[in-house]
Amino acid sequence: MRNPLRGAIFSSAAAAVITALWLVVIPSAGQAQAYVAPRTPDGKPNLNGIWQTLNTANWDIQGHAARAGQVVALGAVGAVPAGLGVVEGDEIPYLPPAAAKKKENFENSLKADPEIRCYLPGVPRATYMPYPFQIVQTPKYILMAYEYAGASRTIYMDNPPASPFDTWMGHSVGRWDGDTLVVDVTSFNDQTWFDRAGNFHSDALHVVERYTPISPYALTYEVTIEDPKVFSRPWKMSMPVYRRLEKNAQLLEFKCVEFAEELMYGHLRKQPSK
Amino acid sequence: MSHRFIASMGALAVMIAVALLAPVPIAGQAKSSTANTTTAAKSWTEPRTADGQPDLQGIWSNATLTPLERPRELAGKQFFTEEEAAEYEKQVLQHNNADRRDNPNTDADVALAYNDSWYDRGTKVVPTRRTSLIVDPPDGRIPALTPEAQKREIARAEARSKRGPADSWEDRNLGERCITRGAPKLPSGYNNNFMIVQIPGTVAILQEMIHEVRIIPLDGRPHVVKNIREWLGDSRGHWEGNTLVVDTTNFNDQVRSTSYNCCGGASANLHLVERFTRVDADTIDYQYTVDDPTTFTRPWTVAVPLTRAPGPIYEYACHEGNYGMANLLSGARAEEKAAAEEAAKKGSR
Numbered sequence: 001m002r003n004p005l006r007g008a009i010f011s012s013a014a015a016a017v018i019t020a021l022w023l024v025v026i027p028s029a030g031q032a033q034a035y036v037a038p039r040t041p042d043g044k045p046n047l048n049g050i051w052q053t054l055n056t057a058n059w060d061i062q063g064h065a066a067r068a069g070q071v072v073a074l075g076a077v078g079a080v081p082a083g084l085g086v087v088e089g090d091e092i093p094y095l096p097p098a099a100a101k102k103k104e105n106f107e108n109s110l111k112a113d114p115e116i117r118c119y120l121p122g123v124p125r126a127t128y129m130p131y132p133f134q135i136v137q138t139p140k141y142i143l144m145a146y147e148y149a150g151a152s153r154t155i156y157m158d159n160p161p162a163s164p165f166d167t168w169m170g171h172s173v174g175r176w177d178g179d180t181l182v183v184d185v186t187s188f189n190d191q192t193w194f195d196r197a198g199n200f201h202s203d204a205l206h207v208v209e210r211y212t213p214i215s216p217y218a219l220t221y222e223v224t225i226e227d228p229k230v231f232s233r234p235w236k237m238s239m240p241v242y243r244r245l246e247k248n249a250q251l252l253e254f255k256c257v258e259f260a261e262e263l264m265y266g267h268l269r270k271q272p273s274k
Numbered sequence: 275m276s277h278r279f280i281a282s283m284g285a286l287a288v289m290i291a292v293a294l295l296a297p298v299p300i301a302g303q304a305k306s307s308t309a310n311t312t313t314a315a316k317s318w319t320e321p322r323t324a325d326g327q328p329d330l331q332g333i334w335s336n337a338t339l340t341p342l343e344r345p346r347e348l349a350g351k352q353f354f355t356e357e358e359a360a361e362y363e364k365q366v367l368q369h370n371n372a373d374r375r376d377n378p379n380t381d382a383d384v385a386l387a388y389n390d391s392w393y394d395r396g397t398k399v400v401p402t403r404r405t406s407l408i409v410d411p412p413d414g415r416i417p418a419l420t421p422e423a424q425k426r427e428i429a430r431a432e433a434r435s436k437r438g439p440a441d442s443w444e445d446r447n448l449g450e451r452c453i454t455r456g457a458p459k460l461p462s463g464y465n466n467n468f469m470i471v472q473i474p475g476t477v478a479i480l481q482e483m484i485h486e487v488r489i490i491p492l493d494g495r496p497h498v499v500k501n502i503r504e505w506l507g508d509s510r511g512h513w514e515g516n517t518l519v520v521d522t523t524n525f526n527d528q529v530r531s532t533s534y535n536c537c538g539g540a541s542a543n544l545h546l547v548e549r550f551t552r553v554d555a556d557t558i559d560y561q562y563t564v565d566d567p568t569t570f571t572r573p574w575t576v577a578v579p580l581t582r583a584p585g586p587i588y589e590y591a592c593h594e595g596n597y598g599m600a601n602l603l604s605g606a607r608a609e610e611k612a613a614a615e616e617a618a619k620k621g622s623r
Contacts, residue, residue: 040473041324048473119594120485134489136478138331138471143478145487152480152487153589154469160586167589191594248495253504257453257593261443268603270441270610 037179037213042139045179045213050134050244050251053221056083057128058115060197061237063090070110080196086128088236092199098230105198113196117264118256120151120168122192123185123207124223124237132244134251142174142181147251155183163187166203181211202229217243318554320516325474328516330550330558333585336459336578337396337466339366344406344414352412354403363398370395394464400579407460409561410575416538423569427539440606443599448505448528448535450599452592455483456535457506457522458548458562461578467587468580477511477518482587490520497523503542518550536576540566556582 037045056064063085069078094102105112115121121129131147142155155174163171163186171187185207193200210222219241226234321329339362344351354362368374373390377383400407406414419427437445449455455462457479465483472478479488490511498508508524527542537544548562558580565573 048476120589120591134478136471136473136476136489138473140331141469141471143469143471143480143487145478145489150484150486152485154480154587156586163588165588168591168594169589248498250491250498251489252498252502253506255453255505257451261451265443265600265603268442268600268607270438270607 035214038216040137040139044137044139044176045181046137047135047142047181047211047213047219048137050132050249051219051241052130052132052244053128053239053241055086055128055239056081057086057237057239058125058130058195059083061086061128061195061199062092062197064197086237086239088238091235093232093235095230095232098200102198102200105193105200107198109196109198112198114192115196116260118149118260119191121146121148122168122188123153123170123172124209124221124225125192125194126151126153126169127209127221127241128239131254132249132251145251147254149254149256155181168192170205170207177210179212181209183207183209183211185209200230201225201227204229211241214240217245320552323472327472327474327513328518328552329472330470330477330518330552331472332470333583333587334468334470334558334580335396335466335583336461336468336560336580337394338398338400338407338461338578339363339396340399340404340407340578342407342460342576343416344408348405349413351405352414354399354405356403359399359403367397392464394466396461396466400577402577404577407576407578408574409577411572417570417572417574419539420567420569420571423539423541426541426569438606438610440602443603446599446602449484452484452596452599454486454505455481456537457481457486457488457509458536458546458560459483459486460536460576465590467583467585469585469587477520480587482590484592485590500524503527507544507546516551520546520548520550522546522548536562537564537566539569540564541569543568550580 037047040046040048059080060083064080064083066082067080069080071078092102110116115129120126126133126144126146126148129146129148133144133146136143136145140156140158142157143152144155145152151169153169153172155172157174160171160173166187166189168189168191170185172183172185174181174183176182186205188201188203188205188207190201190203190205204227206226208224208226210220212220212222214220221239221241223237224234225231225237323329323331370393371390372388372393375383404414408414408416411417434445439445443451449462459481462483467482469480469482470477471480475491475493477490477492479490480486481488486506488506488509490509492511492513494512495510497510502508503524503526505526505528507522509520509522511518511520513519523545525540525542525544525546537546543566545565546562547565548560551559553559559577560580561575561577563573563575564570
């Protein structure tokens with residue numbers, strides 16, 4: 001009796017060792033699941049650092065060829081770079097009136113995109129804007145600081161009271177699901193967009209984000225979007241987020257209010273008297 | 275409208291000063307509060323983070339009724355007695371009460387701006403009962419400007435005098451424009467909360483006002499290159515015993531308004547040194563020193579305690595809701611138009 005049991009324990013231990021060796025020596029595609037992130041003192045995956053996406057989702061979350069921009073004077077500088085898209089299946093299930101609104105937003109984006117006015121970007125757009133963001137992770141609060149507009153949000157890990165009002169950056173409540181940080185975001189207003197292409201939502205938006213470390217240098221960022229006033233079903237986005245490896249990496253200021261004041265208030269400036 | 279308002283505030287200030295000077299100040303009373311702090315500190319063990327740093331984390335408020343500079347009327351008086359402090363608090367609270375109706379149906383009646391429920395100024399002076407937040411120089415006032423800075427101020431005032439109060443947004447202060455209230459942010463009418471989080475090698479401070487985040491590396495790296503100039507400057511921190519010392523340079527050269535800013539008209543040469551020391555469960559002793567030899571004839575130091583606040587800190591989307599800016603600019607244009615029409619009417623008579 002004892003011998004076979006001992007043998008089984010031995011062989012499974014040996015298998016574990018062999019597997020571990022295998023993973024260390026010959027990493028290959030599909031084995032990313034096995035990555036174990038470094039831990040914080042409370043035993044959670046350590047997501048601290050400065051991160052940035054490397055895609056064109058901020059221009060258009062759906063697959064798109066390069067296209068001309070809307071400001072003639074900017075020429076090639078103002079053009080939209082091509083992108084494979086970050087939406088699962090590439091389809092955004094708009095309800096019919098919302099599809100019309102999206103089209104209108106797209107055509108009117110130079111006037112209507114909240115990014116042009118330096119407004120807070122909302123979630124998930126903050127993550128995939130072409131600026132870095134920093135995660136400061138503690139057991140109770142995870143502070144997310146975004147370079148764009150000096151935006152920030154706090155992810156509460158300890159069951160905070162519900163948000164008493166709607167916000168631009170949402171009300172974020174986090175939990176750990178294995179090595180994945182899951183953030184449930186609610187209490188949005190209807191003022192932010194998903195991208196410069198006019199993809200939008202209502203104040204019924206519910207976002208679930210999943211941050212999963214896949215290497216010391218990258219996370220997988222997955223988002224589920226739910227908004228019954230705008231979409232016929234929930235839909236998903238997914239993309240990698242990369243660690244900024246510069247030894248001196250730090251967030252710098254992008255306080256863009258002053259870059260938008262002429263645009264917003266220029267018509268109200270005192271004109272020289274005739 | 276504003277003239278009348280300012281005049282009435284001036285009168286009130288004199289009343290407060292008279293009321294405060296009336297009780298005979300007793301020297302040495304300030305010592306008792308220091309003694310109390312020491313006793314409390316004995317029964318308290320300083321918390322540490324998991325990596326052994328002094329723990330400054332949590333949500334804190336710097337709301338206080340104590341002014342940055344000692345009012346002229348209190349010259350020579352460094353500390354209030356307990357009774358004087360109570361009287362001062364009472365007077366300031368009464369003065370600050372935005373729900374009072376001094377002159378119903380006049381401009382002064384609406385000049386108090388928000389209702390009182392909006393404000394969160396605190397109800398107390400600082401625990402030391404010092405009469406100014408400036409602790410050095412001993413007169414509690416921002417030191418004299420250097421000749422160079424005086425010239426700069428005169429040039430600024432001259433440029434300013436050629437413009438109206440709202441010719442453009444650039445005539446309004448940085449707070450009204452929702453750009454910054456500066457760092458360190460002085461106590462103000464509302465949004466006096468801060469959240470501090472710490473991880474190995476980094477301290478981050480979220481300022482509720484304009485959701486500004488300061489991320490302070492502790493790894494000894496040098497400041498960014500000199501061409502990078504920022505509203506909040508570039509901060510580096512290190513521990514000296516139990517004290518977090520934050521050294522900030524690389525400020526930009528934008529006008530720093532004394533009414534909203536930490537550093538009283540300092541230039542881009544400002545070198546700011548802040549010191550955070552946890553002194554009990556609910557208090558961080560916080561001091562900063564303003565060193566800018568091109569602006570001030572000597573460095574000066576401010577002390578304003580951070581006291582534990584309940585939180586949470588909610589989003590303050592300042593710029594996004596800044597209807598005030600468009601409204602005051604269009605109001606100024608409407609006034610100019612009305613004045614021009616009035617002048618034209620008179621001219622045609």
